[in-house]
Amino acid sequence: MASIRLEKLRKEFGDLVAVEGLNLEIADGQFAALLGPSGCGKTTTMNMIAGLEVPTSGDIYFAGRRITDVPPGKRGVGFVFQNYAIFTHMSVYQNLSFGLKVHGRPEAELRREVGKVAELLQITHMLDMNAGRLSVNDMQKVALGRSMITNPRIFLLDEPFSNLDAAFRAYMRAELKRIQREVKQTMIYVTHDQVEAMSMADKIAVLYCGQLYQWGTPDEVYNQPVNIFVARFIGSPNMNFMPCTYQAENGEGFLAQKSGDGRVAVDDRRRQLLDQRSGSADLILGIRPEHLHVYPQPTPATLWQGTAYAMEPLGPKTVVHVQVGRDIIQIIAPPDYRPRVGEPQWIAFDLEYMHIFDGSSHHVIR
Numbered sequence: 001m002a003s004i005r006l007e008k009l010r011k012e013f014g015d016l017v018a019v020e021g022l023n024l025e026i027a028d029g030q031f032a033a034l035l036g037p038s039g040c041g042k043t044t045t046m047n048m049i050a051g052l053e054v055p056t057s058g059d060i061y062f063a064g065r066r067i068t069d070v071p072p073g074k075r076g077v078g079f080v081f082q083n084y085a086i087f088t089h090m091s092v093y094q095n096l097s098f099g100l101k102v103h104g105r106p107e108a109e110l111r112r113e114v115g116k117v118a119e120l121l122q123i124t125h126m127l128d129m130n131a132g133r134l135s136v137n138d139m140q141k142v143a144l145g146r147s148m149i150t151n152p153r154i155f156l157l158d159e160p161f162s163n164l165d166a167a168f169r170a171y172m173r174a175e176l177k178r179i180q181r182e183v184k185q186t187m188i189y190v191t192h193d194q195v196e197a198m199s200m201a202d203k204i205a206v207l208y209c210g211q212l213y214q215w216g217t218p219d220e221v222y223n224q225p226v227n228i229f230v231a232r233f234i235g236s237p238n239m240n241f242m243p244c245t246y247q248a249e250n251g252e253g254f255l256a257q258k259s260g261d262g263r264v265a266v267d268d269r270r271r272q273l274l275d276q277r278s279g280s281a282d283l284i285l286g287i288r289p290e291h292l293h294v295y296p297q298p299t300p301a302t303l304w305q306g307t308a309y310a311m312e313p314l315g316p317k318t319v320v321h322v323q324v325g326r327d328i329i330q331i332i333a334p335p336d337y338r339p340r341v342g343e344p345q346w347i348a349f350d351l352e353y354m355h356i357f358d359g360s361s362h363h364v365i366r
Helices: 042-050 092-101 107-121 136-148 166-183 194-200 218-223 228-233 268-275
Strands: 004-013 016-026 031-035 057-062 077-080 154-158 186-191 203-208 211-216 240-249 252-257 263-265 283-287 292-295 304-313 318-324 327-333 344-349 355-358
Touching: 004 042, 016 042, 016 211, 031 042, 031 194, 042 077, 042 154, 042 186, 042 203, 077 136, 092 107, 092 136, 107 136, 107 166, 136 166, 166 194, 186 194, 194 218, 203 218, 203 228, 211 218, 211 228, 228 240, 228 283, 228 355, 240 268, 240 327, 252 268, 252 283, 292 327, 318 344
Parallel strands: 031 186, 031 203, 077 154, 154 186
Antiparallel strands: 004 016, 004 057, 203 211, 240 252, 240 283, 252 263, 283 355, 292 344, 304 318, 304 344, 318 327
16 A cells, blocks of 8 residues: 655646646545546546656655656556456456466465455356456456456546446445455545545545645535535535625624525624625625525524425425525425425525635635
């Protein structure tokens, strides 16, 4: 195993800057996810770590040793890709043992190591089967085992579950997390799927346009997003965003909705921050759907009034869309809450979970 440190890593393809000045430190034995939309630089970063791409500038370190110029074959890196790379004309056993066999390991060691990996992946019963007759789900398990058996220092996975069906994808997320905990291996998982990153990773690097926007635990990127992009990209349904202005009255501070009459008080800490700002006319209030509550009539807790705009029944919950002024707000409600479109609705806030963003820079105000 090995820790990984990236220092001012940059990669250019002609005029395109794919990765720009990336600084990142992944601890030994940590499960890290590189998360972002297509074209954000996550796969390019992984390829530079593996040695498949040469950085334009910057350095890469494994366990404190600079390996920027070390050939890929000498970095001790294992791969699993989206398109499973297995020999379909061979048996599962032959696929798993291939990496050790080409290095001249004795047959007794092959049997022992294949048995260990097959048991870990729960595919012992498949060892004699022809790999070409496996399901796509099982082929990806074999591809995972082929990389694991060589005991790489670092394990790189590039969207390996994208081709799997939804149920098996959820199963493999839990399995991969279990396996990583057992082998205590440093893993980097590249994905555009926030559910994969949130459910498996110890820490997540959120990338956009070649830049690192946030590096933190799943709880940190979800509950303390540094900007609107991270807040919007993480979470489903998405965070609500409402353009607001700041108003100070009698020692209290309020955010007033620009497109309607909605107004919400801010706590003393935020009021002091906003009082110090010279321009508070361009702010954005952000709050997640699970931190809002909707009622068919006013209560002492309700602050805003709107009208039911649409409903999404999702089994254990209903996502209610409420129009307040010109803003449409999503709220997670109980499964049996089904107001009719156009009916009045009243909204309450969990104020401690409210986020305030600068309307120009889109950075959070803390």
